[in-house]
Amino acid sequence: MFVPGLQLSRAFYAEAVRPLLDGVPHSAARIGSGSEVLGYDTPRSTDHEWGPRLTLLLSPADSGRTTELDRRLAERLPRSFAGWSTHFETVEGDHIGRMAPTDGPVRHRVGISTLDAWLPHHLGLDPRAGLSALDWLAVPTQALAEVTGGAVFHDGLGELEPLRESLRWYPPDVWRYVLACQWQRISQEEAFVGRCGEVGDELGSAVVAARLVRDLMRLALLLHRRYPPYGKWLGSAFAGLPVAGALDPVLRAALAATDWREREQHLATAYEALAAEQNGTGLAEPLDPSTRPYFGRPFRVLMAARFADALLATLTDPALTPLPRVGAIDQHTDNTDLLTDPHRRRAVTRAAHAD
Numbered sequence: 057m058f059v060p061g062l063q064l065s066r067a068f069y070a071e072a073v074r075p076l077l078d079g080v081p082h083s084a085a086r087i088g089s090g091s092e093v094l095g096y097d098t099p100r101s102t103d104h105e106w107g108p109r110l111t112l113l114l115s116p117a118d119s120g121r122t123t124e125l126d127r128r129l130a131e132r133l134p135r136s137f138a139g140w141s142t143h144f145e146t147v148e149g150d151h152i153g154r155m156a157p158t159d160g161p162v163r164h165r166v167g168i169s170t171l172d173a174w175l176p177h178h179l180g181l182d183p184r185a186g187l188s189a190l191d192w193l194a195v196p197t198q199a200l201a202e203v204t205g206g207a208v209f210h211d212g213l214g215e216l217e218p219l220r221e222s223l224r225w226y227p228p229d230v231w232r233y234v235l236a237c238q239w240q241r242i243s244q245e246e247a248f249v250g251r252c253g254e255v256g257d258e259l260g261s262a263v264v265a266a267r268l269v270r271d272l273m274r275l276a277l278l279l280h281r282r283y284p285p286y287g288k289w290l291g292s293a294f295a296g297l298p299v300a301g302a303l304d305p306v307l308r309a310a311l312a313a314t315d316w317r318e319r320e321q322h323l324a325t326a327y328e329a330l331a332a333e334q335n336g337t338g339l340a341e342p343l344d345p346s347t348r349p350y351f352g353r354p355f356r357v358l359m360a361a362r363f364a365d366a367l368l369a370t371l372t373d374p375a376l377t378p379l380p381r382v383g384a385i386d387q388h389t390d391n392t393d394l395l396t397d398p399h400r401r402r403a404v405t406r407a408a409h410a411d
Contacts, residue, residue, distance in 0.1 A: 058099045059138070061092025061106055062207050068108035068137050069209045073166060076132055080121065083113040083216045085208040088167075088178055093206035094285055096292050104152045107144070108137045109165030113174060115213055122168045130161040171215060178203060180398025183223060184215070189375040192230045193384040194405035196395045197283040204283070225281050229373040232339055236367035237383025238275045239334075242268060242327075243360035249323060250355030253316020261316040265323060269307045272326050276303065279333050284386070286395075303329055320356050327358035340366035382408050 065086040073084070088111060091097040097106060114121065133142050135158055143162040144153035153165060175182045179195050204220050211217045226234060245264055252261035273294045274284040285293050294300055303326055310322035324347040331345030343362050350357045364381060371377045382388040385401050388408055394400050 057139070058102065060095070061090065061097045061101065061109075062086055062095070064108055064138060064140065065092070065110045066207060066209050068142075069110050072108070072133055072137055072142075073110065073112070073129065074210070076128055077112075077125070080118055080125070081115055081212050082118075082210070083208065083213045084110055084210045085113075085206060085216060086110050087206040087208075087220075088202050090202075090206075091289070093202055094289055094293070095205070096289050102140075102155070104154050105144075105165075107140050107155045107165060108142050110167075110209070111174065112166055112168045113213060113216065114168065114170050116170055116172060119170045119172075126166075126168055129164050129166055133162050133164055133166075135162055171213075171219070175219075176398065178398075180402050184219060189227075189230055189233075189373055189379075190405060190409060192226060193234075193409070194402045195384075196286075196386050196401065197384070198286045198386075198395070201283040201285050227373075228339075229371050229376055231278075231281075232367045232370055233376045233379065234384050234387070235275075235278055235334070235339065236364040237381050237387050238271065238278055239360045239364040239367070240381040240383075241271050241387060242275070242358070243364065246323070246327070246357040246360060247350040247353065247355045249320050250316055250350070250353070253319070254355075258314065258316060261319060262311075262313075265310050265313075265319050268323060269310055269326075272303075272307065272323075272330060275330055276300075276333070279330065279337060286392075299329065299333060324356045324358070327360070331358060331363065334363055340370050379409050 069084050086109070087093060090105060091101045092106065112125070135142060141155040141157055142164055143156055143158040144165050145156040145163070146153055171184070172182070179199055181187070181191055181195070183191070200223060204223050208216055208220070225231065245268060248264040249261050249268070252264060270290070273290055276297055276299055277284040277293055280297050280299075282293060282297070284290060295304065306322050306325045310319050310326070313319035313322060327347055328345050331343070334340075335342035335345060340363070343366055347356045347358050349355065385395065385405050389395070389404060394404065
């Protein structure tokens with residue numbers, strides 16, 4: 057019977073893993089990649105990289121015991137736990153692990169590491185000494201969600217919970233800057249829904265509208281202090297917001313519309329609702345949230361750059377005030393291979409904000 061992965065991993069740690077550690081100081085958690093970390097796992101998730109698994113963090117003094125503990129778990133863990141195999145096999149040509157029966161030692165999914173090694177691998181940096189503005193911008197929101205999500209089962213080292221708390225949300229000025237850049241993205245394309253439609257390009261208009269819907273969903277999450285996850289879970293995360301009940305049918309209607317005027321009308325409703333949400337944050341001077349014509353053209357827009365301007369006018373961090381409006385790494389690139397490579401994404405962020 058399916059159980060949420062966090063529940064399974066918590067019990068697996070307490071009943072199967074911890075008794076085998078012989079008092080070695082450690083922290084244990086289910087963080088990092090995996091749908092269960094974000095709370096979105098379902099029975100479908102059980103077909104790959106789901107099951108009795110967790111991250112075990114040792115102190116630097118005990119880092120040399122990684123191989124010993126890994127072997128001990130392989131030899132002494134039960135071959136199944138709560139009805140789920142603890143052994144993971146990979147399919148030829150695929151690195152993805154899948155639960156499978158075994159007669160021998162288990163190839164478990166208890167990742168044993170130290171924070172010194174785990175943090176650079178997952179975030180591209182070690183945030184314990186503090187993060188600069190560019191450091192924050194170089195970490196994808198998905199990675200931040202994976203580190204602050206999930207659950208800590210035991211923090212014997214006393215570092216994991218304070219670390220997660222420090223990453224729970226952006227510092228105020230970084231938040232303002234990221235929000236401003238999200239409004240800027242919307243401002244760059246909001247008039248194109250009508251312009252494409254005016255020349256008979258309903259397909260192009262629909263594509264622009266879909267891009268805007270995605271950006272509006274991400275904006276809504278940012279306004280509510282939620283790190284937007286990657287595409288597969290964006291809708292699930294959005295559905296948990298207080299504004300989702302009102303905006304979900306509006307955004308669906310914008311995507312379903314076959315006429316650009318109808319599409320534009322629904323988007324205008326969403327613009328106005330999120331502009332009001334922006335005003336309610338108190339992060340900048342409130343602005344008129346109503347839509348209006350796009351200069352002399354008959355296209356209904358918010359003129360979203362107004363909200364970017366208002367937010368940027370409140371910045372006091374000298375590291376942020378001169379930056380171009382390209383935003384965090386997710387906002388100026390969404391290539392998966394780039395976002396999952398810590399070294400490349402930091403290089404791109406530095407280049408994007410270079411003088």
